[in-house]
Amino acid sequence: MDVFRQSGKLQENKVPDYEVRLGLEPAEVLTPSIELKADVLSTLNLQPIPIQINVGFLDTPTKELSRADWSVRARRVHGEDTLELTYKRRYGIKNGNIDYALTHASTHGFNNELTGDGREFKAQVEWGYEKKTLSMTSKKKLDGFVVDDLEFPPPDNLRNLSSKEAPDMFKNWIIKGWGTHALERSIVYGPTVVDRYSGSWEGKQLDLEVWPFVNSSNSKTDYIVEVSFKTNNRASASSKQKKLMDELKSKGWLVDEDVSKTEAILEVYGF
Secondary structure, eight states, X not given: OOOBOTTSOBOOBOOOEEEEXXXXXXXXXXXXXXXXXXXXXXXXXXXXXXXXXXXXXXEOTTOHXXXXXXXXXXXXXXXXXXXXXXXXXXXXXXXXXXXXXXXXXXXXXXXXXXOTTOOOOEEEEEEOSSOEEEEEEEEEEEOOOOTTOOOOOOHHHHHHHHHHTOOHHHHTSSSTTHHHHHHHTOEEEEEEEEEEEEEEETTEEEEEEEEEEEETTTTEEEEEEEEEEEESOHHHHHHHHHHHHHHHHHHTXXXXXXXXXXXXXXXXTOO
């Protein structure tokens, strides 16, 4: 796509928000009954009762979307009557150069120009232990689902809905109809029911999520535990990420590497 307007001026990059995400050691923060330990609840000012969220990803058996740095997620939240579909394109950030990644994404059409179908993509920098990733995300909520039921529609229906509601940027990413064709051949990776605890830290709303992954080969359940908060300020993201890391490390809770929930669910449920 042409990065220039007809006036010859560069199109404006999107302005991202920032989400700091850090992994916690499951054995250190969870009880044998897979509840949060009291010290974790008090340190992060977390509510003791989590909200349950059913999460699944759609991709082809060969993970064609993932290999193109796209993900398509379906989500149901307990207490809500909606199905949320999320279409996300990720860009790796090299050497911490966030602005370069934003400019690169702009050349693909992720900028402040209106899209042809009116679908907005929001920019976010996912700020992990060491790795930073730029994501461009478009969400669509569909109403009319049972409030206290976390179930997804049958796979064929979910494929049809995700294809019908997809933004044009995704549908026509490589060639016309690329995304549509991929979703028509997709399978559902998962789903898995996530526990989300809400809390606060340093004046920021903070979430802690517990993701279970059931290995079908040995029926063993593994867990990813992640704590996250959002900010609109890059300097704040940098300073508070370090401060939270130091606090979690002092408690012996911090996982000293980056963890990807999306990659994990595609790997564990890929068969």
